[in-house]
Amino acid sequence: MSVSTTVILRLEMDKNAATFGEIVNAISQASGDVVAIDVISSGKHMTTRDITVNVSDSSYQHVVDSVKSLSHVRLINVSDSIFLAHLGGKISVEPKARIKNRSDLSKVYTPGVARVCKAIEENPKKAFSLTIKRNTVAVVTDGTAVLGLGNIGPLAAIPVMEGKAMLFKQLAGVDAFPICLDTQDTEQLIQAIKQLAPIFGGINLEDISAPRCFEIEKRLSAELDIPVFHDDQHGTAVVVLAGLINALKVVGKSITDIKIVVNGIGSAGSACCKMLLAAGVQHLVAVDRYGALNPQESYDNPMWQWLSEQQQLHYVAGGLLEAIDNADVFIGVSQPGVLTVEHIEKMATEAIVFAMANPEPEIEPDIAEPLVRVIATGRSDYPNQINNVLCFPGIFRGALDCRAATINEEMKLAAAVAIASVVTDDERSEQYIIPSIFNESVVDKVRDAVIKAAIETKVARRIPLEYRLDRSEQKKG
Numbered sequence: 043m044s045v046s047t048t049v050i051l052r053l054e055m056d057k058n059a060a061t062f063g064e065i066v067n068a069i070s071q072a073s074g075d076v077v078a079i080d081v082i083s084s085g086k087h088m089t090t091r092d093i094t095v096n097v098s099d100s101s102y103q104h105v106v107d108s109v110k111s112l113s114h115v116r117l118i119n120v121s122d123s124i125f126l127a128h129l130g131g132k133i134s135v136e137p138k139a140r141i142k143n144r145s146d147l148s149k150v151y152t153p154g155v156a157r158v159c160k161a162i163e164e165n166p167k168k169a170f171s172l173t174i175k176r177n178t179v180a181v182v183t184d185g186t187a188v189l190g191l192g193n194i195g196p197l198a199a200i201p202v203m204e205g206k207a208m209l210f211k212q213l214a215g216v217d218a219f220p221i222c223l224d225t226q227d228t229e230q231l232i233q234a235i236k237q238l239a240p241i242f243g244g245i246n247l248e249d250i251s252a253p254r255c256f257e258i259e260k261r262l263s264a265e266l267d268i269p270v271f272h273d274d275q276h277g278t279a280v281v282v283l284a285g286l287i288n289a290l291k292v293v294g295k296s297i298t299d300i301k302i303v304v305n306g307i308g309s310a311g312s313a314c315c316k317m318l319l320a321a322g323v324q325h326l327v328a329v330d331r332y333g334a335l336n337p338q339e340s341y342d343n344p345m346w347q348w349l350s351e352q353q354q355l356h357y358v359a360g361g362l363l364e365a366i367d368n369a370d371v372f373i374g375v376s377q378p379g380v381l382t383v384e385h386i387e388k389m390a391t392e393a394i395v396f397a398m399a400n401p402e403p404e405i406e407p408d409i410a411e412p413l414v415r416v417i418a419t420g421r422s423d424y425p426n427q428i429n430n431v432l433c434f435p436g437i438f439r440g441a442l443d444c445r446a447a448t449i450n451e452e453m454k455l456a457a458a459v460a461i462a463s464v465v466t467d468d469e470r471s472e473q474y475i476i477p478s479i480f481n482e483s484v485v486d487k488v489r490d491a492v493i494k495a496a497i498e499t500k501v502a503r504r505i506p507l508e509y510r511l512d513r514s515e516q517k518k519g
Contacts (some may be wrong), residue, residue: 050120051109051120053117060112060114064115069105132207179216182223182238184199184226185249186226187249187251187255189401196222207220214438245268259271259275269449271441275312279318285462291470301370302323305329305380306330326352333361363388366388366389368390371396372397381404381410392415393413397418403420426475432461436485437492444497447501461487463487493506
């Protein structure tokens with residue numbers, strides 16, 4: 043997906059040798075759109091002006107290079123609104139109350155704080171009520187699989203982790219903090235996260251490459267007493283299922299009767315497969331670049347091995363073209379261009395396509411739309427965006443509020459159903475199977491569903507007051 047931004051080009055030009063018409067023409071030829079020109083200074087021979095230009099990510103460098111190539115024009119500076127939004131970082135830490143005098147100081151720090159420390163030492167559970175632990179999530183990465191950029195390392199991953207922390211806070215009131223670890227050794231990562239865990243109420247793993255991410259999450263979930271959630275896996279799977287629930291209602295098909303092809307079996311694709319099976323899918327074909335997973339083969343990848351052992355997994359010899367024959371649903375978490383018109387023409391009637399490769403989907407939505415009943419992507423410039431932001435704020439809000447020991451499959455399924463339920467029967471259509479990330483009811487519905495599932499599956503270590511009252515009323519009834 044190409045993101046639009048605004049840049050301000052500060053130019054110095056020779057008034058006798060260059061014209062603004064030349065500058066504007068050069069910018070337009072490079073796919074930039076001039077929206078404003080401001081005079082900064084003007085002399086007899088030279089003038090300095092700011093030119094505000096709307097550009098896309100793909101045209102940004104072309105615009106800059108075109109201006110630089112002009113004779114008698116000097117590019118002094120480029121101000122980019124995206125970079126300006128990141129200056130100094132995007133999050134900060136602020137106290138809940140100000141320390142205004144010696145009395146305040148003695149309460150929050152020494153000597154008063156010592157009593158609180160002793161209370162927690164005697165009863166560690168009090169850390170949840172007397173510290174930030176109750177509402178804090180670590181957003182942890184090693185920078186090995188960041189967005190579609192790949193292994194860019196922990197420093198370059200910081201802006202993404204900061205953005206995630208912003209979303210946690212704004213959408214769900216969760217205090218999240220970016221943790222970017224400078225190691226790609228699996229064991230070192232596990233130990234580092236365990237050592238950091240005491241201050242946090244939950245761990246959100248992010249942008250860690252497969253198949254390492256499977257072992258890291260599995261080990262941490264087993265060895266920590268707080269919820270661990272790898273969003274690239276499970277967040278994607280939850281939102282995919284939510285969209286599929288509504289897409290199937292649009293086409294009038296049952297999840298137990300359909301054939302689904304999942305293309306791309308990395309961390310997200312594997313989790314999607316697992317979630318679909320948990321939701322009742324009976325006919326699943328999982329395809330990677332090497333072809334479909336085969337129940338008769340053994341795999342080093344632990345998730346592939348698990349999938350190959352499931353009865354609902356069906357093997358089709360060949361590649362995607364053979365696998366997609368008569369499929370009702372295509373779910374792509376792979377790479378651009380792998381799905382073609384020829385593939386779609388082999389699918390069943392009323393086909394559903396989720397093309398979610400980033401930044402470019404498996405097939406352009408404009409090409410697929412006339413051929414299928416429902417199309418969804420990861421893009422914000424088309425309807426039906428499959429976005430993890432619909433999932434993780436509400437899931438962690440619910441898990442923290444009931445102090446869940448883990449985030450289990452029942453909680454994830456409940457979250458998917460809750461997200462789908464935000465779209466009402468009257469609203470649901472081919473163009474609207476998934477709610478907007480700005481729909482304020484999403485977090486509340488997901489939180490409620492997650493807490494109820496945690497209570498029912500006995501992983502909740504605290505039952506919030508409103509749920510105690512509900513249970514009490516049910517008993518009376």
